[in-house]
Amino acid sequence: MRRDEIPTGAAPDRRRARPAAYGRSPDPVRAYSESIKAVEAAAHAVIQPNNAKATLGTMLGEIKNARHKFTTVLSTPAGSDPIAPAEATMRALWEGQTSRHGAQHATVPETLEVARAGVHLAAALVQWCLSGAVTRTP
Numbered sequence: 001m002r003r004d005e006i007p008t009g010a011a012p013d014r015r016r017a018r019p020a021a022y023g024r025s026p027d028p029v030r031a032y033s034e035s036i037k038a039v040e041a042a043a044h045a046v047i048q049p050n051n052a053k054a055t056l057g058t059m060l061g062e063i064k065n066a067r068h069k070f071t072t073v074l075s076t077p078a079g080s081d082p083i084a085p086a087e088a089t090m091r092a093l094w095e096g097q098t099s100r101h102g103a104q105h106a107t108v109p110e111t112l113e114v115a116r117a118g119v120h121l122a123a124a125l126v127q128w129c130l131s132g133a134v135t136r137t138p
Contacts, residue, residue: 021112021119028115032097035115035122039093042129046070046136056094063087073133086125086134093121 017038020031040056047070048054048062063070063083070083096118099107110118128134 017119017122021116026112026115028110028112029099031115032099032110032118035118036093036097039090039122039125039129042126043090043134046129046134049136056090060087060090060094063090069137071135071137072128074128083134086128089121089125093118093125096121 017031017034020027020034036056040054040059043056043059044051044054047059051058051062064087067081067083067087070086072082072086074082074085076082076085096114097110099109125134
């Protein structure tokens with residue numbers, strides 16, 4: 001994918017996530033949130049192109065329910081699930097953000113360390129989706 005073909009939200013969200021994690025006035029909650037938005041923008045066309053309201057959570061559901069439709073170039077042991085590494089990375093990012101919804105128990109805002117890890121997970125996922133390392137099979 002050429003730079004001018006990057007989905008509208010992916011590049012700007014990445015540019016907001018990194019400064020929120022590493023800038024002079026870090027904002028860990030924003031850094032994590034922007035990281036997820038970047039992945040959603042990049043993965044949307046690959047994982048749920050027909051769902052205008054796709055989120056990382058709905059994309060994980062799509063992979064779970066139709067894993068045979070997805071593959072990666074990542075090396076996996078013979079006979080194993082080729083989408084599993086990307087799915088596990090997406091799930092780690094998704095489940096790492098506890099502050100996105102209210103719950104019976106108090107949520108905990110992301111720490112700076114957690115946010116920085118999320119930024120790096122997101123960077124890998126965005127690259128995988130934009131470069132064709134994660135694809136939807138016809």
